[in-house]
Each structure stands twice: as C-alpha cells, then as structure tokens.
Amino acid sequence: MLIGCPKEIKPQEFRVGITPAAAHEAIIAGHTVIIETGAGLGAGFSDEDYRAVGAGIVDTAAEIFATAEMVVKVKEPQAVERKQLREGQVLFTYLHLAPDPEQTRDLLDSGVTAIAYETVTDRMGGLPLLAPMSEVAGKLAPQVGAWTLQKANGGRGVLMGGVPGVLPAKVVVIGGGVVGTHAAKVAAGMGADVTVLDRSLPRMRYLDDVYGRDFKTAFSSAALTAELVAEADMVIGAVLIPGAAAPKLVSRAQLSTMKPGAVLVDVAIDQGGCFETSRATTHADPIYEVDGILHYCVANMPGAVARTSTQALGNATLPFMMALANKGWRLACAEDDHLLNGLNVHKGKLTYAAVGAALGLPTVDPREAIRL
Missing domain, CATH: 3.40.50.720 (NAD(P)-binding Rossmann-like Domain)
Structure with a gap:
C-alpha cells in the first residue's frame, strides 16, 4: 500500500x-x-x-x-x-x-x-488512540491554567500551591477519566486544592483508593457542580462522550457566580466544549474573557509539546x-x-x-x- x-x-x-x-x-x-x-x-x-x-x-x-x-x-x-x-x-x-x-x-x-x-476502541471499553493525547492534554491543563491565572494574563493572580500562611488555588476538574485524572494529579502535584467531579461511583472509588491523599472526589450533581464552580479559581472541563458532542456543564449564567479572574480550561473543546461560553482558540491567541472569567480553549493542546x-x-x-x-x-x-x-x-x-x-x-x- x-x-x-x-x-x-x-x-x-x-x-x-x-x-x-x-x-x-x-x-x-x-x-x-x-x-x-x-x-x-x-x-x-x-x-x-x-x-x-x-x-x-x-x-x-x-x-x-x-x-x-x-x-x-x-x-x-x-x-x-x-x-x-x-x-x-x-x-x-x-x-x-x-x-x-x-x-x-x-x-x-x-x-x-x-x-x-x-x-477506535479496545477490549476494556477504552479509547486507545485518544488516550495518549488525553494524557498529554490532561497534564497540560493545570500548567496552562496556572499561566492563565497570572495577573499579567488577566487572571486572579493566585499561585497554584499558595505559600505558608496563604491558601492554595482551588481547582475543580469535571470528569474523572483519562484527562481528568492526569489533570488532577498534576494540579495536586503543584500544591492546589483539587476536587474531581464524576458520575461513576466505581470510577470515584478507584480514584479515591489510588489518589485519595492527593485530591478529593465528589458526585457531579448539577447543584454541587454549581457550588464548587462558584468557589473555584480554576475549572478544568474533562468530560468526553465518545464521538458525540460534549455536554454543556457550566452555563453562561453561572459565570456571574464565579470569582472575577477565575479560569476555565476546556479540554473537551475538540468535541464542542463543555462550557456554554467555550469557543476554539489557538496557541497564538489562547485565552479570551467572558463576563470577567478567562477561557483557555485551545483545540490542539498537545501540539504545544x-x-x-x-x-x-x-x-x-x-x-x-x-x-x-x-x-x-x-x-x-x-x-x-x-x-x-x-x-x-x-x-x-x-x-x-x-x-x-x-x-x-x-x-x-x-x-x-x-x-x-
């Protein structure tokens, strides 16, 4: 051939x-x-x-x-x-x-x-050709989110790990799959206070067993998601429905409840994004602001590495x-x-x-x- x-x-x-x-x-x-x-x-x-x-x-x-x-x-x-x-x-x-x-x-x-x-799938129900890029994008998400949080970029000016006497950033990861797990691991490694939201109880049990000392898990109800998003310095969207458009999990109305200068990182942007206000951006111009909230929505994040x-x-x-x-x-x-x-x-x-x-x-x- x-x-x-x-x-x-x-x-x-x-x-x-x-x-x-x-x-x-x-x-x-x-x-x-x-x-x-x-x-x-x-x-x-x-x-x-x-x-x-x-x-x-x-x-x-x-x-x-x-x-x-x-x-x-x-x-x-x-x-x-x-x-x-x-x-x-x-x-x-x-x-x-x-x-x-x-x-x-x-x-x-x-x-x-x-x-x-x-x-393309595998015997365990996974997506073997998406997984490596999900791993890369997940690890990049807290890194680019931390950069976006810097005041010079329009963010809240919050350091991910804080310092003695100053609380660390609050990071919410929506989705506990490959992207979400890697994002949570890196964010926790940077010293942030991390919560992963998911709807699969078996998945949350696994995350709690393996990473319980590093980050927290919670069931992704609409009410709890809204509450945690309002408290967050950074929200990472990591929800995937194979082949389908990503569900919209944070509405524009919810942006008004968030802290000014907070950051949304939408790793699901290739599938349309999981925030209502998401639109695809590029590495040349990666962030934009809506209602005081910064959005990082680069559609080919792994291309940076x-x-x-x-x-x-x-x-x-x-x-x-x-x-x-x-x-x-x-x-x-x-x-x-x-x-x-x-x-x-x-x-x-x-x-x-x-x-x-x-x-x-x-x-x-x-x-x-x-x-x-």
Missing part, C-alpha cells in the same frame, strides 16, 4: 502523523511511505530522518492526496485538504465530527473512507495503521470490531451513530457500510 503523510496545516499544529519509526515499520512490511517535505520538523524529525528509513519525500501535500491509498494525519483535514480527498482513499486521523457539520458534509461529498482515531505528543500518538496508532495497510481497510475492520468502531464515513454514508445524532443526519451500520 502507498501510505502518505502530509504536513499539518492547522494553525500552530506541530505534530506529524507518521514518525520515522512508524515509517520504517511500514516499509519493512513491504509498503511505500511518502512524507511531505518538512512535515516532521515541528516534532523534531528532519526529512533526512525519513529518508534514512526508506521513506520518500515529496514537495507538496497535493502529491500525497493525489497518489496515496491511505492518508495518515493528526488533525482533522482542513477545507483545502478535504477538496483533495477522493473515493477509494482511506483517511486515518482525528476527526471530531460531532461539532463540525461543515467537515462532515465535505467528507461525505468526497466519498472518502474516514477512520477516526477518537472512536509536539515531540512528546507525536511519539505517544505514533506508538498507539502504529498497530492499527499496519493492520489497515497489511489487510486493506475492509478486512481489517471486518476482523476487528474495535477498529470498525473507528469508521465514521464511507462512500458518502455516515457510519457513526453518535455523530449522526449530534448533527441530525442519517447513519448506516458500519458492518453494512463495509459491504458497499
């Missing part, structure tokens, strides 16, 4: 879809890999690193979209990229379609077969990329229900029910779609 990897063009996205190590694995398995020149530079990989393992370097992304049987990326294809996709081609990347009707429409119109990292993120993502995606290349996408998906769960679009059909529900579009069963 001819596998292509273009340079990411989303603003301030420095990751790359295929590492030299992954390219090497594909090449020794008999596949051809082409990389757009400069695609890996943001993550610290030169064109020569790719050439050294046998990959070809091409001058433009257009060459990749025109020739590759499978295109491997990191972020969702941008409008100019979507115009180059074609029927019979496999796109393997993050898509986050639920809050993005325009991208969804373009992918349906292109006829491409699009497999989304974020909806591109080398770590690229290596972590490459480790996770490699087995699935190799299955798609070795077997072809139909057989690979037919033999692996977890990979089949990643199928979101095929030949003009939407194949992921949660996306269809979010956008009000009809869907077909993915097993029916692979027979088309």
Whole structure:
C-alpha cells in the first residue's frame, strides 16, 4: 500500500502523523511511505530522518492526496485538504465530527473512507488512540491554567500551591477519566486544592483508593457542580462522550457566580466544549474573557509539546495503521470490531451513530457500510 503523510496545516499544529519509526515499520512490511517535505520538523524529525528509513519525500501535500491509498494525519483535514480527498482513499486521523457539520458534509461529498482515531476502541471499553493525547492534554491543563491565572494574563493572580500562611488555588476538574485524572494529579502535584467531579461511583472509588491523599472526589450533581464552580479559581472541563458532542456543564449564567479572574480550561473543546461560553482558540491567541472569567480553549493542546505528543500518538496508532495497510481497510475492520468502531464515513454514508445524532443526519451500520 502507498501510505502518505502530509504536513499539518492547522494553525500552530506541530505534530506529524507518521514518525520515522512508524515509517520504517511500514516499509519493512513491504509498503511505500511518502512524507511531505518538512512535515516532521515541528516534532523534531528532519526529512533526512525519513529518508534514512526508506521513506520518500515529496514537495507538496497535493502529491500525497493525489497518489496515496491511505492518508495518515493528526488533525482533522482542513477545507483545502478535504477538496483533495477522493473515493477509494482511506483517511486515518482525528476527526471530531460531532461539532463540525461543515467537515462532515465535505467528507461525505468526497466519498472518502474516514477512520477516526477518537472512536477506535479496545477490549476494556477504552479509547486507545485518544488516550495518549488525553494524557498529554490532561497534564497540560493545570500548567496552562496556572499561566492563565497570572495577573499579567488577566487572571486572579493566585499561585497554584499558595505559600505558608496563604491558601492554595482551588481547582475543580469535571470528569474523572483519562484527562481528568492526569489533570488532577498534576494540579495536586503543584500544591492546589483539587476536587474531581464524576458520575461513576466505581470510577470515584478507584480514584479515591489510588489518589485519595492527593485530591478529593465528589458526585457531579448539577447543584454541587454549581457550588464548587462558584468557589473555584480554576475549572478544568474533562468530560468526553465518545464521538458525540460534549455536554454543556457550566452555563453562561453561572459565570456571574464565579470569582472575577477565575479560569476555565476546556479540554473537551475538540468535541464542542463543555462550557456554554467555550469557543476554539489557538496557541497564538489562547485565552479570551467572558463576563470577567478567562477561557483557555485551545483545540490542539498537545501540539504545544509536539515531540512528546507525536511519539505517544505514533506508538498507539502504529498497530492499527499496519493492520489497515497489511489487510486493506475492509478486512481489517471486518476482523476487528474495535477498529470498525473507528469508521465514521464511507462512500458518502455516515457510519457513526453518535455523530449522526449530534448533527441530525442519517447513519448506516458500519458492518453494512463495509459491504458497499
């Protein structure tokens, strides 16, 4: 199979879809890999690193979209990229379609077969291709939130860990999954007073057993969430419904109850965000203010630590990329229900029910779609 990897063009996205190590694995398995020149530079990989393992370097992304049987990326294809996709081609990347009707429409119109990292599952019910970026984003959230809290950036001027005689920052993490757990660990490590809200009692028992000395847990009722948000210096939104739009858990009206200069960090912004006032921002202009409350809503947070993120993502995606290349996408998906769960679009059909529900579009069963 001819596998292509273009340079990411989303603003301030420095990751790359295929590492030299992954390219090497594909090449020794008999596949051809082409990389757009400069695609890996943001993550610290030169064109020569790719050439050294046998990959070809091409001058433009257009060459990749025109020739590759499978295109491997990191972020969702941008409008100019979507115009180059074609029927019979496999796109393997993050898509986050639920809050993005325009991208969804373009992918349906292109006829491409699009497999989304974020909806591939594993035997334990986890999301193995989302997890590494969730870990990175979770660890980054308190770090960027602490920066946003600084007075020079418009925040309350509160130090996360306080000092002797001065209380630490109060941090509320909404969601106790992968993102929330890593966010809570880092925030607690910075010395903050951390509470994690979740609705799963088994998950809260686990967190309490493992991290009970580091942070607190509480059931995420609407009333308690409102109470804790009003007291918080920082709120980290870490709620995920696989493939679906994130629920809005903090309303605009609630902002008036918060401390002026408090910070909302919305890690769920790729799925539409879990605060009513969230809108996607970039690393170049990451924060904005609504009703005196600062919002940090960068849609590709892991891109800030591109080398770590690229290596972590490459480790996770490699087995699935190799299955798609070795077997072809139909057989690979037919033999692996977890990979089949990643199928979101095929030949003009939407194949992921949660996306269809979010956008009000009809869907077909993915097993029916692979027979088309």
